[in-house]
Amino acid sequence: MKTLIICEKDPAAEKFAEFLNADPRNGFWESPDYYIVAARGHLIGTTLKGLRGWNLPIFGFRWYVPKSSLEKLELIRQLYTNSSNVLIATDWDREGEVIGERIVAYLTGKLNKYCLPDRIYFSALTKTEVLRALNNVMCMNETLLAQGHARNYADTVIGLNLTKLLTKIYKIDLGYNELSQALSMGRVQSPVLSYIIKSTSVRFRLDSKIENFEHETVRTFIHTDECDIEVEGVTIPQDVSEVELEGYEDEEFEQEQAVHLPNTDDAFWEIHLDPHITMEIMESLYLRGFITYPRTRSTSAPDYVLKELEDTLRQYDLLQSPNFTHSNVVSGTSEAGKLPLLPTPEGIKAYADGLLSKRDLVVFTWLLARVNKAFAPPLKIKRKYAIIKYNLQGNQFTEKIAWGEDIENPDDVVGGVLLSTLPEVQPGKYPIVRIKIKKKTADVTGGSKNEFYRLDDKDIVSWMSLEKLGTEATRQIYAPLLRERKYIDEANLPTQVGEVVSKLITKIGLDTTLTVEMESRIENVSSLSDLSGFTQWVNDVTTELINRVQNVDVSEIDVFKCPKGHKAQLVNRFWNGKQVLLLKCGVCNKLYPI
Template structure:
């Protein structure tokens, strides 16, 4: 009866459960009654003592293994308020989900790593075959150092260490109790290797072991993953193994060279950091080769920039003598269409977070990890700009409600199974803060102001990518100064805002008028080429 109240209720239910109201037709009612009759028939057979596979397997126990405790908690709470039990210091969440009793537990990342004892940095060669040898990972409870093969911490000498053997024992114990094991580690090569190790650990104790893949921690994504389990992707596992061997072979050997040359054993080199350091050195050398750039301000308010102008000394002399003038001529105007940027990949997110928010790389990835595990953004380690149909639907719901008529879906297709970094809900940062503070949305971790800043940046970029283009007026003119002719252009007016309503990445400048003007301010500095 009250459409406004129904809309508000529908939106809140959708935010909490990822469910939408659908028309309940007579056909659906008949199907529900048929299933209810089937269930009653099974119950009658059980009461008569007629135990068959159909009656016994009404509810199955399923073990779900993820990487982080935060994600384990978030997934468990999707199905209701879970019970918690502690086994040898590990938290296991138990909750009913449809016809399954789910036990959700975290592995805490990798459980095995290459040994440092035997072979060539953990790799044995036999009959032209290279065999990597793995052992359990250990961590010092005092200083947090991670290592293998030692009973004492190599960093602080403490014997207060914990081994991933305890995780192996836990997973085996839980697998014995389960009808099925679902491995839900992260959807990348590292996650696939962790999933493979878990598979090897639990397979002897539970015959039914499968892999789940999802790129966002939401009910909808989980339901889809549960309905489409797959096998372990061995090429991903092999790629990670080769990469880890490269880490050892390249890193250990280069580090030893550094120790020998500089007599400092704290120095290290590696598969990634060494070529990156080489790139940094080349860039520093390039930055040393600088050229002059002049910033000029005219008495009509126009600002222009000349890069590497000839006779820079003559320009400076005339300015000091008050004789430097500039002429603006050949003014033309034309319209241009400005298209939105694609959604974020990992590298573009890190770049903007550094430039716009001042966040270091490691800090940004930590914030993004929390947002991902809280079910607020998709997986943040990706080189893809692709947008799924689910992502397009998120954008449509927000744009249709807040900017009617500006929705324009784009898939930004790219190779691979990964998706761009995007929000999972049609909520901007202000709305997200409100729903969290009011208790409508509940997440496993409390968000800081910096979490919300990063979320806001990701949200605006993604929503803008699904909106109509902007149209702007561009002014072009020729600037003549001291015998130099420079073509200049500037955006003077926004004709149609389009995506700029959400992500205002364009600033307009004052129109220039033809004529000759005096240079009233001049600043010269040397810039990298």
């Protein structure tokens, strides 16, 4: 009998088939020992019992099999029947656990129960990683699974209840369409929307403004007898008429410049792309086996992985200097044994062979540079001192003044380092003294001016990370989601609907505090038995939110307006082949896009 391997996506299943010498069949792969099949995301859906009614809140959480999954599940069931065991090989995160566990629950006919199926964990779709994982079959990580279920529950219950309520409040004409097409208000997307709207500003002004700046600058002075001069903490009294240079002294020291190994957040900050595009590219590189799994918090990796990485980089001459090595890597954090974001040996080879597209290269060359920075040796710095001597009231004083610094290993510099040069000093003459002085300047700004500020997706992801909203696996989806829902436009500017919904969100207090608390409660779910406490808390929160919305005076919240300013109604219609929300104006007798 064979083992059935369930992957998350088709390209991952194809990689497994390649590594296990399995042949393509109709919708799956087969070898003497294995069947391999891809789930293509969540096959089992979540909903609430009683969703058709208007008595809120509703808590009848349940799993169901959507029509769109039937064919796939039937295929998986057939393979399962002909297999001795099943192995979950979905992506290594909460979502991957739930996708895999739900399929096994379905196959064993126990959709209303949790299970802990056999699982393999791998950080890269490379032959080495996959074979290593197959030799190390584990039981699914209960904590990760329970957290996945917690998140699913919270999203379903809060999301569906609030969405339903919005539809009710704004009397949206749903036509014959599904509820999911109406206005939505999720636990993460709502605070994000409010933040975007708060941060987007357009201001027109006519006034001029003078601003005074105080900043430090370095000036070179000839030492005179007009005043005391302070140089790097050394005061030369004004009575001194002559300063003699006695000589120089060097001090050598090392300065760490290596950065930690990169993870998902680093990619989002440092690559100049919208984070969801960065994630798309990373995902595609990952699915071809060229980089490690792109959703990771880890910034440290085992020595054997780094050794192999270093050897491969050296083989293709991709290290900045011979002093760059994995033994320079500074310690980082590790997330459940996951690898950081790294190029794989296969990826480096593909890069060297010129097989990567320009789009791939945006991410891949960043990774190469980033790994170099992590492998960088310390800077060797030589600080130069001038020893000066002067007489004052018959006593002789000697002082040591720092003049500048030299980098002894310029080939190893990975960041921008400012090299100070040593000023020329003539023995016996007054030294030229570099001193720091405060300088005041005035800057005139303003006049007739249009000040405009908007967030790009990177700003949004970075704010979410600071606020601990969402996870590194999901942060990049919210800006595109809000655009798709027409709460913001393609330039991330709020739409009319977005502003109206945001006002309601603010009124009922669905803010970051609640979402962050939920995130931390999800983090604290450590076993499946913790779930009942968590779901009770979600139910209480939902009830509270619903009560607050019901107490809001709807007339206080803006109504929708047609482009001509008439009061309009939101309707859900079939438009250009798609289900969309439109504004219906009774005065104009017309439908308008949002």
